Every structure is written in C-alpha cells, then in structure tokens.
Amino acid sequence: MPADAAVPPARRPRARACSAAAALALAAGLGAGAAAPAAAGPPPEVRFATFNASLNRAAPGELTEDLATPGDPQAAAVAEIVQRVRPEVLLVNEFDYVPPADPGDPTSSPPVAGFLENYLGVSQDGADPIDYPYAFIAPSNTGVPSGFDLNDNGSVGGPDDALGFGFFPGQFGMLVLSQHPIDTDAVRTFQDFRWADMPGARLPDDPATPEPADWYSPEELAVLPLSSKSHWDVPVLVDGRTPVHVLASHPTPPVFDGPEDRNGLRNADEIRFWADYVLPSRSRYVYDDDGGRGGLEPGDAFVIMGDLNSDPFDGDSLPGAAQQVLESPRVNARTVPDSDGAVEATALQGGANLTHEGDPAHDTADFADGTPGNLRVDYVLPSKSLRVTDSGVFWPVQADPLSRLTGTFPFPSSDHRLVWVDVRVPPAR
Template structure:
C-alpha cells in the first residue's frame, strides 16, 4: 500500500521499553516544589469491546460491579489515568455511561486507584438502525448488514467520552445524519447504491462527534469517531470506500474553511473548525498506514495533514514481542510493529496500527504510548493473548501541553 511519509519517531528497543513503562505514569503527576506539572492533558482512545450480542445485555453486565471484562477495562483506564478518554464499542443506551462510571471506574480494581470522571458524553449511533433498504444487495431486506451501520440492534458498537474536565454540552456537534453523497469528490462505489438509498445513506457508520472540553479555560475539541472496517464486502469495496471517506471527514473538518464548507451537523450548523482551534482526533479508525486492507492513503489523510501533530508516534514493547511470537502475516508487514495497537492474531491481516490520538499542531506532544505490556509484566494479564481477557485493541494515550494563551 502506498503511504505518505509519516512524521513519526522510529522506535528503538530502548524507546519502546521506555514508552511501555510510561503508560503506567499517572496522568497528573504531582508538581515539583517550583516547577509546573510535567504535562497538561492526557488524552486516550480505547476500543474496549464492551459490545454485547443483544440490546440490554451491556446494561445488565454493568449494573453489578463483578463483570470481569468490564473490570479489566476499568483497570486499564485506571493504570493509564487519562484526563479524557474515548471508549469505542460501548453499546449505546442512556445510562450505560453512568453504570460503567459508578460501578467500575469509580471502584479501585486490583489495587489500582479509582478514577473520577465527573463528565461524560454519549449519543445515538447508526449501528443497528434498520435502513429499510437492501444495502448489501443480497435480495433480502433484513439483518445487521442492511442497517445504516452494521449492527444487530440500534446502538451496538457505540461510543462514549469520559472527561475530568467540563464538557460544553451546548456546543457539542454530531454528524450522525450527514449524507455520504453530500461529500464532494467522495469515493462511493459506482452503481452499488440506488438513488433512493443515496438520498438517505449516512457517511458515518456510527457517528462523528465534536466534543468541546474546557481545560482550565482553554477549549480542546475532542473529535471522536469509529469508521467501519474496510472488509466484509465484495469487489465493490463499499466498506473500504466508506472507511476512507469517514476518515476524510475529519481531514476536511479541521482543514480550511473552504475545505469544510460542505459540512453540516445534525442541528443544521455548517462548516468545520475555525482556524487556530485546538483539537485531538481520537478513535479506532480501522486503517493502518502501511498494512491491512484499507484504501491506499486512507489514514494518511490525517497523518499527513498540515494541522495534525505527528511528531511522536505511540509505541510499546508488548506489540513488538507479540508480532514476533505470532509470526504469520506480521512477518510480511512494512510497518514498525512497535506502533501496532490491535492484536488480530486470529485473522489474516496480522497486528495493525488502527487506533489513533492525533493532536493539532497547536498542542505540543510531551509523551505518548500504547498500553501493551510484555508477557513478563504483571499487567500483561490485562491484554493477554487470544481469546483476549479484555479486548483485541490496546489503549493509546498522548500527553499534550496546552499553550498559555487564552
């Protein structure tokens, strides 16, 4: 796959070990006698696989404090202590965010300190919402593949944002219903969808959110999404094409006013971020810059963007170890295994970098890492090997310093 040159650090064994260790440093280190904290904000993304097979199952699991997977997810977050975290694959239902916060995050897990998130944002997802159309063209209008986003029930594979800092709820923008056909120069599969389908088909397989967080009077826009995997289709590559344009949406949103002029949100507001606004793009984007099945250059729309800071690439020693132990497709990969964020040991693509925390260039990156301990680390039990005790994805975090201007 062709890829734009990445402005990324090349991880040596020493660096990856240092980063893996840094993942255990609390997000808000205590200030020294005369100096400021070592960073201002830790932002993380975690596809935690807190999705269930039926509506209501996640709420049932979270209603008591003894679900082992949920405890592992909470402990992973407690060990890394992000100030703001996006959780992907968290089934949507009002109240699920409170159940997980109260019964798991606020309860110390296996000796880890509880973590307090007074603020959270959750909203509907396109997943599992019946379209009324035969979107996969198999002659039957039924099932998860004919929903606006793949899912067996509305809200499956949703997402939630937790924050230590206030979220400006009145200023949140969602783009759940933005139509794919309304993106100029899109890569829709020619002839696959009918005119009636194109008149309603949303771009986002889940949703795209702009969640403004107020950090000491400085607003940081948390841009959250979870584009569809670029697989599970046919020669038309409808999912690969949708994945490409879901990623492109943020590239245009943080670009120039001209680039973002076509965008409209679910309340009718138009345009993207204003020049100079601070942002962090987060989520499982299901696209590796060098390997896997995504369209050529899909994630490079962000990694090569002039407003995106890629001066440090999150890495881990655990990813390097597992790529070597598992072999297979990993041996043919062109990307550095230190940068992998997902363990697809049971699949042909091998382990990939698909989860991202990408700050704006107005935010200086101080440190970054992937929570992927090596097998000799006591915390390896939280990641494990297939079948995974928590998720096939790893939490990714980045520390940024906000400028002192207002």
C-alpha cells in the first residue's frame, strides 16, 4: 500500500479543458475553484468536507487561549489533516463559539482567527498551509441555561438542563470555512426553531404518567428548541456565482438519557429537519431566526454536512433516523465515503464492531468497542443535482505514517474522522 493512500488526489478542476490562466493558477497552487476564470469544459469540482474535530474545551476562553499561539498538539494534528485533504468548503463540528470582535467578520472570532493564522495557515509537518478567506459562525444552544429541570433529576441547572448539552454557552459549536465566497445576506439560522413547532414532533413521553408525550411540560416546550446546537443554511458561491447551500448541523447524541429516550427522539427530529427542508411540500412549517418561512426551492443545490450522531444500521439512534436524509428523493447518497483504516480498526478492535450490520469501511468515528463500537455518523450528502466524482474518509491504516494523525484512543486529533466528497457543480442558469 502506498504511504499516502489516505490522502485524496488533488482535484482536477476543468482539467480536460483548462485555460492557460487556470493552468497557471493551478501551477501556483491556488484553489482553482476560487481563482480560475470561467472557462469552457466540465463544471468545476468542489471538495466539501465535514470534520468533528473535538476543538471544544472544558471552560470558556480555553480554546481561544490554546489557539492564540502555535503549539497545541491536538489543534496541529487537526490542521494537518485539513492540510492533507485540502477541502474547499469545510464544516468543523465541536469548535467552541466565541463572538467575533468585528460582528461583520466571522474570522475575527478569536479562536477562528487563531486556528486560521497559527494552525491552518502554517505548514504542519511539511504539509502545505491552507487559506480560508471566508467563514461563518453563529451562537449555539449548547450550555445556554433553560431555567427548567429538563432531565427531571430534581434540580435546575448544569449541562443537561441547558437548551443543548454543554457546560457553558457555545461549547461544542460549529464553524464553516470556505475558499468560495459565502452569500452572507442569504444565510439562514434555525437556532430558535422550537421542537414543538415541528408537525408530528417525536416529543418524549414520561413513562410514569398515563398522558402521552409529556416528558416536557408546556412551559418547557415553549422554550425548548429543536436544535441542540443550531441548524444553518450557509450558501457558498462556487466561483463567486453558483450557490450551493451548506446545510450544517450536529444533532444531539442519542444517548445519555433514560427510557424516555429524549435524546434519541430529538436526534431523529434534528435529522428530519433537513429531510423536510429540502422538500418544498414538507418545509412550509419551517421558520428561521429572522422569521423567514419555508425551505429550499426545487432547483437549489445543497450539501447536508455534519456529525449527525446516527449510523443507518448500528448504534443507539432511532431506527431509520439517518435514513430520513439518506433516502430523501433529493439526496445523492449512492456513493458512500470509505477508508481502509476503518476496516483495519474493526479487525484490530473487535468487540461490538464484529456484530455490526454496517460495512466497517463506512465507519467515520472510533467509539468504545464494548458499546457502541465504531460507527458511520459523519456525513457529506450532496443534492442529486451535484455529481459525485470522488470521496473518502481520512482514516489511514497503521502502516501509513499519517496514521499518527488519527491514532488510537486517546486520539491525537479526534475520535471522529474527516469525511470528504468531490462534486461537480453545474453553473447557475
């Protein structure tokens, strides 16, 4: 096996009908999607990736501090993975939210600035630095006090009574980085959309009472959002003109609860939100944080990205939860990103992995092997209008020197692996 088997080949945008200017841009190592002029030939390929990078910390300010200078070994390993794969559009899950110093410039959020300047922008162990001129961040429900005893343990407060599990507001947030411009005015967020406002919401039941779906009181449901972090529709403009909607989220883990399964049910509805959002016939109930109604139009191109905390076959999520998006008539899920490293990990780690129904090559997270085992939980799911040309999961086999970046527990970077998909983006009409 070649030493760099886990590293995807560089994209070849317009390789078959390359203009001289585009060839020069490529030779100069520029992101051709962002830099190349419009040219005849096949539509540009764009690499989209999602990575739950575990860039969360135990207390507010810690991530800012860790990224303010080079030398945080975990952030360096995360950055090197990004530099090796070189996605043009990247969703980072588990990146603590800190408001930007300049509200109009997301890259001025201190940990974002630190990550860009001190890690991604600096060669990590010989890999080329990578620039992301465009970014999007926004507040997260994690760690925001609800004022209610949501977990019914008899006291109010703490991470499990927050609007989304977290020890402080913004912990486990999200970050979108892009080499293509972001249509900032068209971004929509769904942080405040209430779970109870979803028709047919899977509201949990308190098994100790005869009334159905009564785990949460009406007062609690009046404040409880659907999204445990946030749901974002971030349109990136490929080549500065063709919108592709990045649909970013990080549904709650379906565990850490009781027989009422409040987290499993919420996880399934957080995933369902996108299945509804991409179908005009099902999205009428949706409202965003600015009061805008509805979802995508029939012709809109999109990529659903994120750690959805649901494997289609194994683990603890509700049966069929991941299938809501995988089997959507608008989603192109035929090509499943895979890796040799995940197959090797299942063989080496055994345990629950050996009883899994899902193909181990599709796993994206290295979880405990007693339960639940390694799972496919991280997704990059393009719309059917986008043709997939290549894809993969960055999970090198142990003989690959880059295996030092993913490793074994306790992981040098994250318990999740970066998932990437290349798609052809037809120019907007």
